[in-house]
Amino acid sequence: MHEKKQASKRRSRGVIVKPLLLGSLLSFAIVSAVVLLLEQGRSHTLFGLPWGAPNGENIALRALIINAIQLGLVCFGLLFRGYDVISRAFRRRINAVYTVMLGLSYGALVLKYFNSTTINAIEQIFGVVGIVGIPATLYALYLLVIVYRRVENRLEDAQELSVKYYNQLITDSLTGLPNRILFQDQLTAKLAEVQKKRKKLAVLFLDLDRFKFINDTLGHRVGDLLLQGVVERLQRVMRRDETLYRLGGDEFILVTECEQKSDGLERANALLHHMEDPFEIDDHELFITTSIGLSWYPDDGEDMETLFKNADMAMYRAKDHGRNNVQQYESVMNVHAVERLQLEKDLRKAIEREEFRVFYQPQIDIDSGRMIGMEALVRWQHPERGMVSPGLFIPLAEETNLIVPIGEWVMRTACVQTKRWHDAGFPHIRVSINLSAHQFTQPSLVSKVRTILEETGIEPKYVDLEITESITMTNVDKAISTMSELTGLGIQISIDDFGTGYSSLSYLKKFPIHTLKIDQSFVRDIPQNSDDAAIATAVIAMAHSLNLNVIAEGVETEEQLEFLRERNCNEYQGYLCSRPLPPHEFEELLANELQMRT
Structure with missing residues (x-):
């Protein structure tokens, strides 16, 4: 989870840093081009006004102010393009203020190249406003960092929430077992794995006998506690390479690798044996048996859907044979299934x-x-x-x-x-x-x-x-x-x-x-x-x-x-x-x- 967060942060920084770098270069190029044109125009007379020779430090300061303001506009533009964190009206006001400051700063830069009493007065006024742009821009950049962190935190929360919802989607809330959705995904991947190993894969469909009667008689609370007890008992006897899924209600799937079919049958009968002892639920001694249907990869199917369907049919055959037994899938069951319907x-x-x-x-x-x-x-x-x-x-x-x-x-x-x-x-x-x-x-x-x-x-x-x-x-x-x-x-x-x-x-x-x-x-x-x-x-x-x-x-x-x-x-x-x-x-x-x- 921590690694995913770090990867997400790196991706979000990449979305901001690269355009910001390009924007900085473009801003610097624009300011440099304006200064270069002004330097080239000093040998001429414009509008009859005399050109002057401004101080280089002043010109550099004006260029830095303009670059900072343009950079602020670029930063806010990038932020607003990806995230809707402030209202559109406030965004327009920020753009208007920055545009005014940018215009005044460019005006002050241009006026530095002219000499006259009136122009000098106007240039000083523009200069004061432009100087104010420096702390304003720095403060704006500070706000930008705050807003960016807020957005980043919101994205992390949203990611954690999405992971939580995804886990709820693939996990049974009552027993904590993976559910039908994860079963479909994982069994498909498991089939590809055992195909390489050249092994057999057994799909065991377990259905509790007469669970609905217990649930209806003693209530859903006792039924839920019984299901949890069944899962705990099954998990105690599961091997490391086996996975148990809850499909819903009182239906479960167990997937296990086997060298030969006799191993799978032995495994299924062992599960039946472990269900023989009663469950103590709220002062009730409950006996619950299980009917198990068994299908094999690749003999009974080469895809998830076929194996699941055939194991389901075998389970119903176990029900028809008096419950509390194991039945393997046979092709004739398809005919019986149609007849049953x-x-x-x-x-x-x-x-x-x-x-x-x-x-x-x-x-x-x-x-x-x-x-x-x-x-x-x-x-x-x-x-x-x-x-x-x-x-x-x-x-x-x-x-x-x-x-x-x-x-x-x-x-x-x-x-x-x-x-x-x-x-x-x-x-x-x-x-x-x-x-x-x-x-x-x-x-x-x-x-x-x-x-x-x-x-x-x-x-x-x-x-x-x-x-x-x-x-x-x-x-x-x-x-x-x-x-x-x-x-x-x-x-x-x-x-x-x-x-x-x-x-x-x-x-x-x-x-x-x-x-x-x-x-x-x-x-x-x-x-x-x-x-x-x-x-x-x-x-x-x-x-x-x-x-x-x-x-x-x-x-x-x-x-x-x-x-x-x-x-x-x-x-x-x-x-x-x-x-x-x-x-x-x-x-x-x-x-x-x-x-x-x-």
């Missing part, structure tokens, strides 16, 4: 076109074998694709926040259908409806549920809202408050996918819940898998100790059902009983249930 476009129109359907899967009491509930599951009947898998469109709906209107529509539709079955004389069983993380954090959730209950006329005790375990642990106090308001409406609440999150038993006993649902991943391999069997057994025992109902999901075999029955699991659902059915088919199950009961 089209799917998102269709998803936005699906609600308007009424393409969604609600299917129902029965929930069975293990002891009696009776149907005591059903889970409402959304399905998408695409006009061209047919039935779109929920595993494909639900994550996309959550990512685009379309899950909120979709979830509200499912809740209303399921309540209307359940009330219709109740009124038709079918068994009064409850309906379980899933709440997404985005829905649960909506400030208007309770009022919307109340409105749906009132408008559909369904009795609240037949409505069970299912929320996932991870939702409750993001902000426990807020979760307890929201669940208490919902149960205050008379509905029930279940914890879905239990065992896959980070629940603390001390929190779990505080939740106003009625049911735990054992995730199907723990049911699928029982009783063969001893670990899954142990987890399922522990969850059932724990739930009973807390006076909670237990439902096992994904039951497909009699062997699984017998295992759950022996451990006193209350209910089950899964393909062993029935797959999810559209309303008209599910109504047949209700009819059979009614016939069994009667």
Whole structure:
């Protein structure tokens, strides 16, 4: 910074000094020419006036005065030409004064060469005025120096300010990392460097999983502190030749040189490992994972834009594969990216076109074998694709926040259908409806549920809202408050996918819940898998100790059902009983249930 200031000073001095030197030479030449002409004219008579032989010292003094005044005019002219430091009116007055002094000084010089009483008197008057020009010019030059220094200081301040603004432009203000602008410039330069070294360059696109949910739930302050914590943790494990950039939001880029691709994959997996430990933010224990997309120079692109785009696509593939993993770019991803954009476009129109359907899967009491509930599951009947898998469109709906209107529509539709079955004389069983993380954090959730209950006329005790375990642990106090308001409406609440999150038993006993649902991943391999069997057994025992109902999901075999029955699991659902059915088919199950009961 100091070197830049010195260079700037040298340039500004050059702008002034060179013209000033030329102006001085020109001024001296003009005065010398006038004196030479006057000396040549002494042998003649002008206007009938007698010529005299002036003192050489006087002539030299007059020439110096004229030269000083002309030099002052040159200096001010140079200053005013480059910098607008005084008003134009003041500038005109200075020029007028200098012009008068210059005219009087030239007049006094000329009159020195003539002899007469009148001329001598006029010459003395002019001489006095001209003599005054010396201190006036010196003072003016002093002012010139002051003004010049003021301008120079202003230029230095402006330069410092421009550097400050430039640093703000290329640096992320929250984390201090270089941002997208600097990434684009530096990656282009880095590509030229590694090309000479004949090395590979890995571009890692990092995106924090479920950061928006944490940000929306706990507030932007906690979100900002979490981002800073993530950056600090990543910087602790970065190598000297690596650079980390923040693109915005929860997206980061890491650029690193590698000898071979296995080194880059190892590096990416190491970053995932370092993100496993929780972050302590304002008394909140937050778990955050990362999805990483990886592209290679020169295999996946030879310019900055292509490498960035391909790493971005690979990152989305990591999201699609369950998050918290690394995916390398493959050419087939371009096709998937186009399909994804089209799917998102269709998803936005699906609600308007009424393409969604609600299917129902029965929930069975293990002891009696009776149907005591059903889970409402959304399905998408695409006009061209047919039935779109929920595993494909639900994550996309959550990512685009379309899950909120979709979830509200499912809740209303399921309540209307359940009330219709109740009124038709079918068994009064409850309906379980899933709440997404985005829905649960909506400030208007309770009022919307109340409105749906009132408008559909369904009795609240037949409505069970299912929320996932991870939702409750993001902000426990807020979760307890929201669940208490919902149960205050008379509905029930279940914890879905239990065992896959980070629940603390001390929190779990505080939740106003009625049911735990054992995730199907723990049911699928029982009783063969001893670990899954142990987890399922522990969850059932724990739930009973807390006076909670237990439902096992994904039951497909009699062997699984017998295992759950022996451990006193209350209910089950899964393909062993029935797959999810559209309303008209599910109504047949209700009819059979009614016939069994009667």
